[in-house]
């Protein structure tokens with residue numbers, strides 16, 4: 387693969403192709419990020435995937451020892467992540483290239499990273515929040531659409547990308563629903579300067595999860611993806627496994643009351659967050675009949691378990707063919 391596709395994202399991160407291997411809780415790891423970098427793209431790992439700050443630092447150092455490419459870390463910046471300030475310090479100390487913030491206010495992350503030349507990309511789902519992170523000094527917006535795996539947005543890529551591109555002055559990266567190279571070209575033609583792709587990378591040899599989870603990405607289809615707010619407290623996509631079919635996916639009346647009550651909602655959300663995290667962990671790493679696997683509809687493009695480099699090649703196919711003409 388020797389063609390290079392230049393966009394604002396490739397320029398910011400000095401990569402060959404405008405793809406971020408998206409941060410995925412429990413799934414993304416150093417090996418995947420190294421393979422991503424070797425394939426001309428970049429990988430981002432959630433800080434929450436490490437049990438300790440030492441492990442986080444060791445992972446960044448291992449990456450740097452084995453690759454000259456950029457490395458990104460994802461910080462959950464909401465109040466449930468009580469380690470976020472320490473995680474940020476480790477990222478700064480070990481010289482990560484960029485940070486993706488999600489689920490909260492990125493102000494202090496941006497303030498700490500900007501003077502040190504670390505780029506900050508912020509997950510957003512609408513124009514209001516995009517304008518907010520732009521005013522705080524974000525380097526790019528990650529526009530999370532209604533086809534994304536994990537915590538999804540409400541708007542289609544066709545609506546969200548042009549709106550943000552037209553009304554914001556920083557680059558827009560699209561997240562969600564890219565299951566093949568054609569989808570990627572479509573997001574770029576809508577105005578995105580790159581794509582952040584998660585689900586298709588779950589079914590890779592390098593991912594640190596059970597084989598059952600990887601095989602589920604191959605076997606299930608977009609019709610099997612359901613959305614629930616009962617697991618982590620925010621809307622999230624999961625595979626409709628036999629176990630999930632027995633669960634009630636919608637919050638009941640009492641839960642809706644707790645979610646909306648001014649005084650109680652923070653405790654209930656925190657409870658759900660920790661409970662959901664535990665549930666996802668059990669399912670992703672072990673064989674259990676209580677399978678709650680997170681994935682998005684872009685699993686439709688996955689037909690076998692492959693190496694990260696093979697998944698990247700597939701996404702680049704249409705670009706390579708077009709470039710040959």
Ligand SMILES: Cc1cc2nc3c(=O)[nH]c(=O)nc-3n(C[C@H](O)[C@H](O)[C@H](O)COP(=O)(O)O)c2cc1C
Nearest residue numbers: 408410411488534535536562563583584585682684
């Ligand atoms: C299994 C899984 C775990 C995820 N975990 C995180 C996470 O920890 N932090 C985050 O910011 N986004 C997370 N996401 C969202 C991704 O970063 C990305 O926005 C999404 O995967 C894009 O949609 P796609 O799956 O259709 O490519 C996760 C997505 C999946 C599928």
